Amino acid sequence: xxxxxxxxxxxxxxxxxxxxxxxxxxxxxxxxxxxxxxxxxxxxxxxxxxxxxxxxxxxxxxxxxxxxxxxxxxxxxxxxxxxxxxxxxxxxxxxxxxxxxxxxxxxxxx
Amino acid sequence: xxxxxxxxxxxxxxxxxxxxxxxxxxxxxxxxxxxxxxxxxxxxxxxxxxxxxxxxxxxxxxxxxxxxxxxxxxxxxxxxxxxxxxxxxxxxxxxxxxxxxxxxxxxxxxxxxxxx
Numbered sequence: 001x002x003x004x005x006x007x008x009x010x011x012x013x014x015x016x017x018x019x020x021x022x023x024x025x026x027x028x029x030x031x032x033x034x035x036x037x038x039x040x041x042x043x044x045x046x047x048x049x050x051x052x053x054x055x056x057x058x059x060x061x062x063x064x065x066x067x068x069x070x071x072x073x074x075x076x077x078x079x080x081x082x083x084x085x086x087x088x089x090x091x092x093x094x095x096x097x098x099x100x101x102x103x104x105x106x107x108x109x110x
Numbered sequence: 111x112x113x114x115x116x117x118x119x120x121x122x123x124x125x126x127x128x129x130x131x132x133x134x135x136x137x138x139x140x141x142x143x144x145x146x147x148x149x150x151x152x153x154x155x156x157x158x159x160x161x162x163x164x165x166x167x168x169x170x171x172x173x174x175x176x177x178x179x180x181x182x183x184x185x186x187x188x189x190x191x192x193x194x195x196x197x198x199x200x201x202x203x204x205x206x207x208x209x210x211x212x213x214x215x216x217x218x219x220x221x222x223x224x225x226x
Binding site for chain 2 (some may be wrong): 004
């Protein structure tokens with residue numbers, strides 16, 4: 001059975017304090033790993049797709065990396081507007097569904 | 111933003127009543143999905159559709175049915191709502207299967223459903 005575990009559950013950073021969020025996964029054949037951002041009262045917003053170990057994607061202050069067992073979402077010099085819940089999801093050979101982790105709630109304070 | 115509209119956005123109803131949630135898309139995407147999101151759980155797939163009149167069950171399908179008579183509309187029905195179905199429901203769409211050709215799922219803003 002596919003499993004996705006995100007850590008930490010919650011993270012509080014000062015503005016400008018860089019950090020990383022972790023997504024560990026166990027799947028039967030990874031077809032894609034997805035990162036989403038979710039703001040309160042909104043649906044998840046797509047950020048990145050990673051397909052193979054060693055792949056990296058960047059967008060503004062965010063950089064996602066992938067290994068055979070986990071993915072990291074690095075946040076460089078975060079701003080308060082980066083506060084949100086970040087979700088990781090995997091798609092495996094087991095079907096159409098995305099298997100989501102429970103998310104990391106990020107709060108960036110001025 | 112992907113053209114996805116969920117209705118209603120909020121609904122309060124009583125146990126035992128039927129409830130239908132609607133998802134409407136303007137992207138002409140083939141795949142549509144219904145998820146529920148609950149505290150302590152990740153998003154969980156209820157049902158999905160891979161074409162008009164083509165649907166299948168997800169991880170938590172008990173107590174739910176779906177219908178898709180047009181490409182743009184995907185309906186989720188709770189035949190007899192129970193308190194355990196109180197949740198936030200999200201619709202998602204994708205042009206192709208997840209992980210294929212850089213085509214992720216895009217989500218609507220959800221329906222908050224409370225069953226008393």
